[in-house]
Structure formats: C-alpha cells, structure tokens
Amino acid sequence: MKLLSYITIITVGFILIIVNQTDVTNYNTVQDKVLQESIKRGNDVYADFCITCHLDSGEGVKNTFPPLANSDYLKTNRESSIKGLKYGLKGKITVNGKVYNSYMAPQGLGNDEIADVMNYINHSWGNTYGEIVTEEEVAKIKK
C-alpha cells in the first residue's frame, strides 16, 4: 500500500512536471511567434526607412551613420533608441567608442512600426538585444 502511494505521488509529480513544461513551451512558442512576426514586419520598415543610411547589414557609414549591428548604444540604451526613432536624435552619441554628432530626423513611423523595426534591429546581424519591444512600450515613451 505504501509502495502504491509512492508510485502515485511520483506519477502525479511527473505528470505535473510534464504539463508544466508543456505550458512553458507553449508560452515561449507564442511569444516567439509574436516576435518573429514583428521582426518580419520590421524588416519591411527597415528596407523602406533605414537602409539608405544604416545599410543592409546594419554596418552604417564610417564617421557619418553609426552601426546598428553589434552596437553597444542600442544594447544599453533601449529607451533612448526608441525615443530617437520616435522623435529624432540630435547631438553627440557614442557608439562602440566612437562619437557621432549628427541628426536623425523622425521618420513619421507609427508606434507599431517603431516596435517592429526595433525588434528587427535588435534581432538581426547577430544582435540579440533584450525582450520584445511592444507598441504599448513605444506609446509610453515621451519626448
């Protein structure tokens, strides 16, 4: 009888673990799918609004347009990066130890488009920068 109890407990335990794991996996898949779709839309935004200056592989142009690929600025300044896309970015910024002093005009993008293109940039060319950027997060960022 004691043995049966043990077996039951262990079995229930296993089931719980499995169910739990499935839940986690499902959750990740959903999140991942949302991110992947956002990245895909972001690719189109990038090709339309960003590529002329920051180029196809996010490498930028020496001394003029800072790189987006492997950029410490993007990695550590999530809010200012979003703010820059939303309202423009003027003055000195340091990217990978190099000072850029120029002006990026606001592109007139919607909050959804800014979220998408941020997700594209944050997950392209080897970048893996942080959590998904959402439309709500962009909406909250003020000038």
Add this chain to the structure above:
Amino acid sequence: MKQYKLILAMCFITTLACAQVQQKESSVKAEAPTTINYTTEVVVSELNIPWGMVFMPDGSMLITEKTGELIHFKDGKKTEIQGLPEIYLRGQGGLLDIELHPDYANNGWIYMSHASADGEGDGGNTAIIRAKLNGNTLTDVERLYKAGPNSRRGQHFGSRIEFDDDGYLYFSVGDRGSRDVNPQDITKDCGKIYRLNDDGSIPKDNPFVDTPNAKTAIYSYGHRNPQGMVKHPETGKIWVHEHGPRGGDEINIIQKGKNFGWPVISYGINYSGTIFTEITEKKGMQQPLFYWVPSIAPSGMTFITSDIYPDWKGNLLAGSLKFEYVERLVLKDNKVVKREKLLEGMGRVRNVRQGPDGYIYAALEGVGIVKIVPNK
C-alpha cells in the same frame, strides 16, 4: 571526370557570386584637395535638415526645414513663416525645396515642394505650390501639381525645383519606392522630371500632350530620385543629379521626352548586394553624363560662375549626404575630368547654391548654412 565536373561547377558558382557584386567604379575618383585655400563661416546656425534655401532681393534668406517649418532669416534673426499647407511627414517626405520666380522682384511668387497626404490613396506624395510672402505669412497659396496616388512608402519624393531661361518651371518626383511600377510608365506619376508654365498650366509643347492617358506634365522619365537640379549658366539647359541605390548615382542633362533608363539600365545594385538589372546601356535610353560608384548620395547642385573663386569658375558642385562633403566636379566638353572634396567632415550636405553675392553656400544637416570664403 566526376571531380572535373565538380570543379567546373564550383568555378561557375564562384563566377556567379562574384558577378553579383562586381561594379564598375566611377572613372574619375574624388580626391582631397592638395591645398585648402578657403575657410568657412557659419551664416545661419542651428538648423536640422535645411532642405531648400533661396536668397531674397533684400539679402535675407528663406529656408525650408524638412520637418515643416519655413524660416525667414533676416538681419541675423530667424522668424517662422505661417500659412504653409499641411505637410505630410514620413520617411524622406516633408517640406522640401524652395525657389523664387525669375521675375520675383515684380510678381512676388515663391515656389515650394512638399509631401502632401491630399488626394487618392493612403500616405502621401509630392506637391508643388506657389505663394506670396506678406510680412510673416504666406498668402495667395496655390497648388500647381500633386503627384498621385499617395503611398505610405518613405522613399523618393524628388522635389527639386528650377526655372529655365524661358520661364518654364521644372521639378522632380522620385519613384516613391515603386521601382518596377512608376518610372517607365508615362501614364503614372513618379520617377519623372516635370515641366509646367509658371502658373501651373501644362505647356502646349510638352512631349506627351498628345499621348493617350499620359501625365502631360512629364518632360522626361526613367528617373529614380533626383535631388539636385540647376540651370546651366551658359546653355540654359537643366542639369539634374539623382540618387542610385548602392552605386549608380547619376548626372544627366534633361532632354524633352527622353527616357533615362531607371531601372532597366543602371550602374547600381540593390542595397543587399544583389543585382536587379544586368545591363547598363540600352537603345532608346540615355546614358548619364557621369555616374557615381560608390554612391555619394548627392543632394543640391550649383554651377560656380562668380569671380570670387577664379580656380573653380565653371565647375559644378554637388552635396554628398553620405560622405559629408561638397564635391567639386571639373568638366571638360561635358565630361567629368576631376573630382575634389570640399568641406569634408563638417556634416551631411543637403544643399549647395551660389548666392546672388557670388559666394557659395552649403546647407549642412544638424549644423546650418555655411559660406565658403577664399583665403586672402
């Protein structure tokens, strides 16, 4: 035998891969000047994107900021002019070029280009307006042209304005990012140079006035995104430069009814490095006077005619957005024989013009407007 085939196949693939990125560089390369015989003076400070500028008869200036402000700069002071129509701000679109009527002193007409959301479709497209300046307000605002349909794409509004010696008004509209739809189709706007009378009516001898369904304001077609336009001081012809994609920026002399080839022929490739056309020449399509590979991203264009720069007289200047310099192009029999970088590293050059005082003015993004002053 098998190995031999494999090597052959590999050679073939390698050749293909190389062919994708092989581009013929410009025949003449841009050089740094050997001696710098000039300095610069900041004339107007603190501007963001000074897209267009004109010099008024009283020595003041009108400056367009892309974000939609028209600035009157007089006696060292900036005043914002009211009364602009609604400006559509997206991507490369906004308040763009400005030009005075050749007889401005008598009729007061000021011409401007801007992106507008009016008309058919979601998004915006290039509009040409004219207006008069009364105090600090624009009055008598008239719209002369609006390209359509609207598009949400951010690219290629064109928008430079110029008048020729007969008083015709020319302006450019870029392909609006629809490369394979607009530029080669004269029944559609975009990817074109247009010619109008100064009141916006269509000249009777425009090239496509008798072509069914054609946009009759079109003067030439097959353009990508012209952002430099200037009348040649001697021939009176309209010179234009335009952005290519990755490589393939061009200088062209505009001719009536001619096809300038975009995107059927081009010296450029896609931003990704892949090709969109195999050919650079085709019968019935004009060759550029000059092409830039790599691209300099040219914006603004002027001829030097003044005696202030004796060594530079007759040269063409073009701004480079990408490499932050003003390019001085020495021409001989309509061929570029020398290229030199001026004002290197001062800022992205959006516009360059010779003022009525004979000095060269360059509009730099994030900096303002500077004047080139020769050393004594």
